[in-house]
Amino acid sequence: MWRYFREKKDEIYRKVFRPIPEDFFSFETGEPFNQCIECKSDLNESESDYIIEKSYQDGEVIYEYALCDSCCKDLRGEMSKESMKHLKKALKRPVLKTTIDGCRCCGIPRSELPGFTIVGACVGNHMIFWDAPVLICDPCLETISEGLSKQTRDLLDDFEVRNFPGPPEMEIDLPKTRRKVVVI
Ligand SMILES: [Zn+2]
Numbered sequence: 001m002w003r004y005f006r007e008k009k010d011e012i013y014r015k016v017f018r019p020i021p022e023d024f025f026s027f028e029t030g031e032p033f034n035q036c037i038e039c040k041s042d043l044n045e046s047e048s049d050y051i052i053e054k055s056y057q058d059g060e061v062i063y064e065y066a067l068c069d070s071c072c073k074d075l076r077g078e079m080s081k082e083s084m085k086h087l088k089k090a091l092k093r094p095v096l097k098t099t100i101d102g103c104r105c106c107g108i109p110r111s112e113l114p115g116f117t118i119v120g121a122c123v124g125n126h127m128i129f130w131d132a133p134v135l136i137c138d139p140c141l142e143t144i145s146e147g148l149s150k151q152t153r154d155l156l157d158d159f160e161v162r163n164f165p166g167p168p169e170m171e172i173d174l175p176k177t178r179r180k181v182v183v184i
């Protein structure tokens, strides 16, 4: 009896914790992310989880980062209650689940999308296949962003400016409404 449960547990464990797919490797280094973008903590040494977010435009990675659990919580803690509620509601009934083959919200396949963001949750060198990984297309992300409070939008703008300053000429190329939502 106990053996059965143990085997079942191992089976679930193997299903949920899988090696990080190359899609979630850093485009810059070609290797898994090893540092939190905010606090620079080592993600492989710590036992807590972290998220990876990568945004694509016409096949190119336009930004990418990993954020540790503690920084993620800090950011989430500063988001307004209405925004958290809005995010939860917006992501509640997914069309596609636990895949980056298409948009979670509208179901359009990845191959037909010019711009999208992928998000995954990891711990050490494993990805947690639970509610994530997910892909969200630009139009859906924009719709979600529109429902965020001004306070939350400012907060995310700050996060963006702090971590992705970029040369001014680069900013011109990016669509104005581009927002790097941390989808949690
Ligand atoms: Zn951090």
Ligand SMILES: [Zn+2]
Pocket (backbone or CB within 6 Å): 103, 104, 105, 106, 107, 108, 136, 137, 138, 139, 140, 141
């Ligand atoms: Zn979509």
